[in-house]
Amino acid sequence: MKKYDAIVIGAGHNGLTNGAYLAKAGLDVLVVERNAYIGGATVSRELHKDWIYSNCSYVCSLLRPEIARDLELPRHGLQVVPYGGSATLMKNGDHFGYYYDHERLHREMARFSQRDANAYERYLADVMKQTRLIRPYLMRRPPDPTSLKLRDLKDLVEFAGSFTALGEEGLADTLKFWTMSVGDFLEQYFETDVIKAHLAGSGIIGTALGVYSPGTAYVLLHHYMGDVDGNVGAWGFARGGMGAVSSALAKSYQSYGGEILCDADVDRILVRNGRAVGVALDNGDEYHAPVVVSNLDPKRTFLDVMDATDLPPDVVKKARNFKIRGSSGKLNIALDGLPTFRGVEKGGPLATGEMHLSDSLEVLERAYDDWKDGTWSKEPYVDMLIPSQIDPTMAPPGKHMMTVFVQYAPPKIKGREWTDEDKAGFERTVIDQIASYSPDFKDLILHCETRTPRELEAEVGLTEGNIFQGELTFDQLLFNRPFPGYAQYRGPVKGMYMCGSGTHPGGGVMSAPGANAAREILQDLKKDNTVPEGYADD
Amino acid sequence: MSRKQGDTMMLETPFHSRVALANELNLWEAWSGYTTPSAYFDVELEYFAVRSAAGVFDLSPMNKYRITGPDAGAFLNRLVTRDVGKIGVDRVGYTVWCDNAGQVMDDGTIFHLAENDYRLCAYARAMDWLSWSALGFDVSVVDESAEVAALAVQGPTSCSCLQSMGLDGLETLKPFGIAHFDFEGEDLMVSRTGFTGDLGYEVWIAPNKAETLWDKLFEAGKPYMIKPFGSQALELTRIETGFLQAGVDFVPAQETIRPGRSRSPFELGLGWLVDLNKPVFNGRQALIREQQIGSRYHFVILDVDGNKPAHNSFLFKGQQQVGTVTSAAWCPTAKSNVAFAQIETACGDIGDQLVAEIYYEKELHWTRVLAPCKVIDGAVFNPARRRMTPAVAY
Numbered sequence: 001m002k003k004y005d006a007i008v009i010g011a012g013h014n015g016l017t018n019g020a021y022l023a024k025a026g027l028d029v030l031v032v033e034r035n036a037y038i039g040g041a042t043v044s045r046e047l048h049k050d051w052i053y054s055n056c057s058y059v060c061s062l063l064r065p066e067i068a069r070d071l072e073l074p075r076h077g078l079q080v081v082p083y084g085g086s087a088t089l090m091k092n093g094d095h096f097g098y099y100y101d102h103e104r105l106h107r108e109m110a111r112f113s114q115r116d117a118n119a120y121e122r123y124l125a126d127v128m129k130q131t132r133l134i135r136p137y138l139m140r141r142p143p144d145p146t147s148l149k150l151r152d153l154k155d156l157v158e159f160a161g162s163f164t165a166l167g168e169e170g171l172a173d174t175l176k177f178w179t180m181s182v183g184d185f186l187e188q189y190f191e192t193d194v195i196k197a198h199l200a201g202s203g204i205i206g207t208a209l210g211v212y213s214p215g216t217a218y219v220l221l222h223h224y225m226g227d228v229d230g231n232v233g234a235w236g237f238a239r240g241g242m243g244a245v246s247s248a249l250a251k252s253y254q255s256y257g258g259e260i261l262c263d264a265d266v267d268r269i270l271v272r273n274g275r276a277v278g279v280a281l282d283n284g285d286e287y288h289a290p291v292v293v294s295n296l297d298p299k300r301t302f303l304d305v306m307d308a309t310d311l312p313p314d315v316v317k318k319a320r321n322f323k324i325r326g327s328s329g330k331l332n333i334a335l336d337g338l339p340t341f342r343g344v345e346k347g348g349p350l351a352t353g354e355m356h357l358s359d360s361l362e363v364l365e366r367a368y369d370d371w372k373d374g375t376w377s378k379e380p381y382v383d384m385l386i387p388s389q390i391d392p393t394m395a396p397p398g399k400h401m402m403t404v405f406v407q408y409a410p411p412k413i414k415g416r417e418w419t420d421e422d423k424a425g426f427e428r429t430v431i432d433q434i435a436s437y438s439p440d441f442k443d444l445i446l447h448c449e450t451r452t453p454r455e456l457e458a459e460v461g462l463t464e465g466n467i468f469q470g471e472l473t474f475d476q477l478l479f480n481r482p483f484p485g486y487a488q489y490r491g492p493v494k495g496m497y498m499c500g501s502g503t504h505p506g507g508g509v510m511s512a513p514g515a516n517a518a519r520e521i522l523q524d525l526k527k528d529n530t531v532p533e534g535y536a537d538d
Numbered sequence: 539m540s541r542k543q544g545d546t547m548m549l550e551t552p553f554h555s556r557v558a559l560a561n562e563l564n565l566w567e568a569w570s571g572y573t574t575p576s577a578y579f580d581v582e583l584e585y586f587a588v589r590s591a592a593g594v595f596d597l598s599p600m601n602k603y604r605i606t607g608p609d610a611g612a613f614l615n616r617l618v619t620r621d622v623g624k625i626g627v628d629r630v631g632y633t634v635w636c637d638n639a640g641q642v643m644d645d646g647t648i649f650h651l652a653e654n655d656y657r658l659c660a661y662a663r664a665m666d667w668l669s670w671s672a673l674g675f676d677v678s679v680v681d682e683s684a685e686v687a688a689l690a691v692q693g694p695t696s697c698s699c700l701q702s703m704g705l706d707g708l709e710t711l712k713p714f715g716i717a718h719f720d721f722e723g724e725d726l727m728v729s730r731t732g733f734t735g736d737l738g739y740e741v742w743i744a745p746n747k748a749e750t751l752w753d754k755l756f757e758a759g760k761p762y763m764i765k766p767f768g769s770q771a772l773e774l775t776r777i778e779t780g781f782l783q784a785g786v787d788f789v790p791a792q793e794t795i796r797p798g799r800s801r802s803p804f805e806l807g808l809g810w811l812v813d814l815n816k817p818v819f820n821g822r823q824a825l826i827r828e829q830q831i832g833s834r835y836h837f838v839i840l841d842v843d844g845n846k847p848a849h850n851s852f853l854f855k856g857q858q859q860v861g862t863v864t865s866a867a868w869c870p871t872a873k874s875n876v877a878f879a880q881i882e883t884a885c886g887d888i889g890d891q892l893v894a895e896i897y898y899e900k901e902l903h904w905t906r907v908l909a910p911c912k913v914i915d916g917a918v919f920n921p922a923r924r925r926m927t928p929a930v931a932y
């Protein structure tokens with residue numbers, strides 16, 4: 001049996017990134033993937049003939065440009081195309097247009113409130129201050145405050161330095177920001193319901209928290225800290241769907257000699273004498289390597305593919321207590337034509353970006369109440385886009401593909417598993433809601449793929465369907481991600497590492513966890529580092 | 539004085555009414571005395587329309603010279619550096635032309651329209667030089683710049699857009715080929731040419747049909763996401779695909795005042811356009827001599843570290859300053875920080891490492907970075923579909 005230098009479990013985009021950097025350093029690497037296809041939550045599939053769905057993730061901003069460039073992803077077929085504008089349609093028939101042109105946006109905000117329009121400048125500056133703080137740490141291992149190693153102390157001093165540079169008030173603002181709710185945060189700036197609601201969306205996406213739950217302001221930041229070609233906070237479509245990211249990563253990885261094995265469900269990480277030595281698949285096949293990297297979320301990693309007897313008890317405890325609650329679902333819809341949205345210019349700048357239907361924080365909070373109640377929101381928050389207006393490869397000419405991210409959907413319905421009837425009910429709720437803003441929407445539907453947390457867990461392997469492989473709250477970020485003491489990608493067993501979104505800097509199609517993990521592995525193996533530094537964010 | 543609102547010293551292209559309607563930003567600049575759009579709605583989105591779907595650029599102000607007569611071919615062959623005899627009827631050739639000192643006066647395209655019938659498209663005005671060069675040849679040179687309206691239709695869905703406008707069989711047109719179609723009783727000439735480095739076409743029509751052409755094209759292109767784009771987006775695409783811009787990457791020789799400021803084709807990386815096997819052409823002697831004694835400069839494309847474009851940067855090799863950047867851009871599709879540079883010939887081979895001195899300003903604070911950069915072998919954007927015939931559907 002062939003022996004590899006490293007085995008990566010999971011061909012999610014982070015697993016592929018990790019593999020690419022290890023292979024680039026000359027290691028003999030095998031990526032094993034449970035599904036018949038690669039990509040995990042970064043995938044494109046043709047479930048309705050001639051329509052391409054980005055089945056899970058659907059928009060791109062967080063993907064680190066340093067990595068895209070370094071791994072030559074454009075040459076391997078990746079093109080990220082930005083879109084401009086977004087809108088929230090209101091119950092009263094009006095809508096709020098979040099135009100990409102700054103002055104036009106000011107005019108639009110001023111239509112609701114002169115003050116809000118002006119406060120937006122302050123808001124943007126404050127959010128940008130926070131992104132400047134976090135962005136330099138995306139391409140680095142988080143400092144470990146529990147360690148007394150020189151390199152950790154150095155990291156910590158630098159980390160503390162960037163905070164103290166903010167001054168006393170700045171520091172207070174920052175601490176508040178990292179712990180407060182997105183609702184409270186926005187209320188410091190705005191008075192208009194729809195403006196707050198529009199901006200609050202990114203504070204709750206992927207998290208089982210409401211707009212008034214502490215910690216959601218950071219989640220908003222998490223959606224602002226990316227960029228498209230240097231435009232911080234901008235988002236785009238991967239041409240050909242998000243699978244284009246994984247496919248380019250896979251090609252890059254293979255160009256360095258890496259191998260991928262699909263339909264390979266890892267049953268167990270093999271541990272001998274306190275060292276990881278390989279993996280065993282559920283069909284009994286074994287593959288051996290002195291380095292085993294898990295792209296799975298922390299629960300799967302430590303409670304599923306690792307044996308409790310191979311682990312220190314505190315890790316099992318921490319993994320059990322890790323917060324990874326599902327909160328989201330998704331509809332991917334093939335449309336026979338472009339739907340009309342009440343009041344919004346068809347094909348105009350607002351209709352090509354994200355559209356939302358929740359026009360106040362109250363509506364958003366009520367949607368969360370349903371989640372707590374153990375059911376999907378009766379009036380859900382939707383983040384819907386029609387990428388086929390910009391990307392000609394998603395649907396035949398004149399036809400369209402619509403992606404609808406939905407929140408909230410609980411991992412269990414009143415404590416029991418989701419049934420097919422629940423799923424149908426969830427689908428109906430979402431479609432009815434959209435239809436109430438778009439008269440021709442229902443008639444245009446040709447096919448719909450509906451994914452509740454049940455499908456996300458079963459098909460993508462995300463525990464409870466949590467899209468970020470774990471809640472993005474301060475207790476699970478930076479040196480706490482996934483758990484204190486294990487935040488530098490090294491597992492509790494020698495030779496075992498983590499590289500998924502469950503590690504720093506967290507979820508989203510970012511590739512940073514995979515790359516950062518590779519850097520640490522190469523350091524342990526005393527190999528030359530192949531992972532780039534982050535771009536200076538001046 | 540009785541100036542009325544709207545009176546302007548600027549000319550309007552035959553598409554102006556449509557261009558003005560589409561120009562949401564109302565952002566204009568002058569090009570050869572014409573009012574032309576810098577951008578229509580958002581430079582980045584326009585750029586991406588070209589790279590992901592199809593973009594339309596009004597290139598009517600381009601200088602166009604019609605060259606006809608029994609000696610038309612011979613005349614052009616003496617004028618330009620490449621062998622015009624190899625440009626068959628219904629073919630287009632990119633070329634440069636030089637003064638007697640072998641210095642580039644301009645680059646442009648020769649359209650071989652029919653036997654003894656050519657169109658020369660040029661960046662700079664060329665009537666003076668063309669007239670002098672024509673002495674002794676049985677040719678007529680006519681400036682037809684205002685008589686021909688033209689649009690560039692560029693990008694992966696460009697062929698689909700034009701096909702859906704009724705241009706059947708367009709997919710079989712080869713790169714640099716010319717085809718003719720009937721458009722409402724008028725001749726619509728289509729060439730598979732462009733300045734974006736992708737699948738793309740230029741369409742040429744009589745000015746009186748320009749507006750109808752624009753309308754039909756945008757209607758037909760709708761399902762293929764056609765969008766207009768302005769000069770700023772064009773600038774990004776041409777840098778990404780490695781095209782020089784006269785007036786930016788070199789100064790047309792006839793416009794230089796200071797000695798040594800003009801460049802030869804070899805110095806611009808355009809040696810491949812020079813056919814020294816041709817017995818006579820303008821500048822041949824000087825170019826042969828340059829081959830013997832060596833060039834003063836050479837053109838390189840640089841991949842610059844980091845994401846700050848190396849605008850106007852000095853380039854260093856060790857402590858020594860070896861050149862300057864002429865064009866620079868962060869290229870969004872290639873995800874590459876590209877610079878074109880003129881450097882001294884002692885360095886600049888493919889793979890050579892140089893350092894670019896970049897200055898940039900953030901909130902009135904200037905920063906200087908010394909960015910390592912590498913001389914690369916050709917443009918960063920060069921998709922296979924650009925060369926494929928039949929044209930592939932995106």
Ligand SMILES: Cc1cc2nc3c(=O)[nH]c(=O)nc-3n(C[C@H](O)[C@H](O)[C@H](O)COP(=O)(O)OP(=O)(O)OC[C@H]3O[C@@H](n4cnc5c(N)ncnc54)[C@H](O)[C@@H]3O)c2cc1C
Pocket residue numbers: 009010011012013014015032033034035038039040041042055056057058059060061062264265266267295296300305328329330405456459460461462466467468469499500501502506507508509510
């Ligand atoms: C519905 C949804 C919408 C989202 N929207 C966005 C968005 O628009 N933009 C954005 O940036 N992010 C978005 N995200 C988040 C983002 O997609 C994820 O954070 C990211 O893709 C996770 O990547 P990963 O490589 O860390 O892990 P994963 O993608 O989870 O990859 C893990 C891989 O491991 C495999 N695996 C699991 N168990 C085993 C086993 N036992 N043996 C072998 N292989 C196994 C899985 O099949 C999977 O391929 C979304 C996520 C979801 C689910």
